[in-house]
Amino acid sequence: MEKIINITLKVWRQKGPKEKGGFETHKLEGISGDTSFLEMLDILNEKLVNEGKEPVAFDNDCREGICGMCSLYINGHPHGPDNLITTCQLHMRHFKDGDTITVEPWRSAAFPVIRDLMVDRYAFDKIIQAGGYVSVNTGGIPDANAIPIPKPVADEAMDAASCIGCGACVAACKNGSAMLFVSAKVSQLALLPQGKPEAKQRAKAMVLKMDELGFGNCTNTRACELECPKGVSISNIARLNREFLVAKFSD
């Protein structure tokens, strides 16, 4: 049977980065359990537009859990109460009739609010620009099997590469640390032969950039891995620590 619920939303509204924000309460009636969380916000926005009010700004793009654009801190969890999914994959059936749902932007000094629920995650791009790549000499495309890679290593690199750069790890962290993200980006390359030549330089440059941008120091609370929509593991953080320390000690 289809579930239909009435909910109260407490949504963060903020006109601009420098403006003072606050919570706004809205009631929505007759929301189907099959509605996704973002569709529910679309319904709210349509209502607001019809009432001649400003719609709530929130980030989204693919709406299928692959782009990493959607964010939202919902009832105490980044990407909401369900595990291993992004906000766009969250459905209203996870809420009960009469629930009050609090929707907040990611909160971290390195992710300033742009407007309402949108935050500026450009800091992540800057970290990638600092070293999250392999410098290639473009030439002929090599055969896919030319470099043999053991399956467990390939799997581990793939798991790290599943990071979509959403920033939930930073949002969940009491220290505002970006270690899970940075470690995933370092690991996906450090594990593979193509990434090895620049591994030391990469680890140093990306950590330096991460510190410079004002992200905090990881204290291993594991909040990041528990909230990551892609299940990226903190074993990557251990690898990043290792890569960084080895690089520095061998200088």
Add this chain to the structure above:
Amino acid sequence: MYWLFNSSIGRKFIMSISGIFLLLFLLFHMSMNLTLLLPDDGKVYDMICEFLGANWYAVAGTLVLAAGVVVHIVYATMLTLQNRKARGSDKYLSSNRTETEWSAKNMYVLGLIIVLGLVIHLWNFWYKMQFAELIGCPDAVTGGSGLVKELFSSPCYAIVYLIWLGAIWFHLTHGVWSAFQTLGLSGKIWYPRLKMISNIVSTLIVVGFAAIPVYFMAVHLLCGNN
């Protein structure tokens, strides 16, 4: 070596190394305390106390230990302040419901409780023993077993020490595996093992320490004033 002080991982490296050093000290101290349970009226224990006393090696050891404690506290404070700044001043209205371990999130507060306990502890023992001997005080105590017995015949003190040990247990269960994680010595396979080792080591240390106040309090309560 500048990176040790101005990179996040460098600072955490300092935290791990100083933490492991303090852990090793706790293991030594705990083993020494256990000799109080030998049925020799504290003779072995007093012998170790006298062997250490205010001799140069004991004083040097104390200074290194104090340096370790200071480094650990200074870096903890620095990292905590930086982390608060990185987190920003805007708090979540819906709080944080991620089910992390309580100790992992309260290491600094636990640390403060431990420092408080440490002050009491130094006052109870070190001040009357090594310190008194150093300043040439005639009533310096060279064998500490009498002090231990006297202190823990007061159930109040015994309980204060047990609470202190509780805080140490929580601090260690997170601290031990966390130190190895920071040193890059953890991973998919070693994470569960390190967690287990953490729990075992913390429990051993805390139970070993707790045995002393529990034993002397029990002796006092059951056998009267001797």
